[in-house]
Amino acid sequence: MDSETIIGTLREQFGDAVLETNAAADILTVTVRRDFLHEIMAFLKNHELMGFSFLTDLTGIHYPDSELPFGVVYHLHQFVENKRLRIKTFLPGDDPSVKTLTDLYPGANWMERETYDFYGIIFTGHPNLKRILNVDYMDYFPMRKEYPLEDQTREDKDDRYFGR
Numbered sequence: 001m002d003s004e005t006i007i008g009t010l011r012e013q014f015g016d017a018v019l020e021t022n023a024a025a026d027i028l029t030v031t032v033r034r035d036f037l038h039e040i041m042a043f044l045k046n047h048e049l050m051g052f053s054f055l056t057d058l059t060g061i062h063y064p065d066s067e068l069p070f071g072v073v074y075h076l077h078q079f080v081e082n083k084r085l086r087i088k089t090f091l092p093g094d095d096p097s098v099k100t101l102t103d104l105y106p107g108a109n110w111m112e113r114e115t116y117d118f119y120g121i122i123f124t125g126h127p128n129l130k131r132i133l134n135v136d137y138m139d140y141f142p143m144r145k146e147y148p149l150e151d152q153t154r155e156d157k158d159d160r161y162f163g164r
Contacts, residue, residue, distance in 0.1 A: 009050070053078065055076060060121045072088070084155060099123070
C-alpha cells in the first residue's frame with residue numbers, strides 16, 4: 001500500500017473532508033476537517049486495506065497567528081506493511097475541541113489528557129478529561145504561545161551580547 005492508494009481511498013470515501021496531503025519526509029500527512037476526524041480515524045483503523053490499528057502518538061499544536069490556531073496531530077502505524085501515517089486537524093481559537101478517540105484507541109486516553117493539560121484542547125466524550133501533569137489549580141495552559149519568550153522587564157540584559 002503506497003501513499004497514493006491511501007490518499008485516493010480517503011478522497012473517494014470522504015471527499016472534501018480531506019483538506020490537504022503531503023508525502024514529504026517519508027511519512028504521509030493528511031489534514032482533515034475536524035467534524036470528520038472520528039469517522040476518518042475509524043475508517044483507517046477498521047478498513048481491511050488500511051488497518052492502522054496502532055495510535056503511536058498524539059499531540060497538540062498552537063499557531064497563534066493562524067485562522068485556526070489550534071491543532072491535533074495523530075501518528076498511526078500499520079504493522080502488516082510497516083506503514084506510518086500522520087493525521088492533522090485544526091481547531092478555532094474560540095472552540096478548541098475535537099471528539100475523543102478513546103473508543104477507537106484506548107491508548108489515546110492519557111495522550112488526550114496530556115494535550116488538554118498543556119494546550120487546553122477539549123476532547124469531547126473523553127471518560128476522564130482532567131489535568132495529568134500540571135497542578136489542578138493552574139488556570140492557564142503552558143504550551144500555548146500566549147506569552148513572550150523573554151522577560152521584557154529585565155534591565156540587566158544587553159542585546160549586543162545576543163546578536164541583536
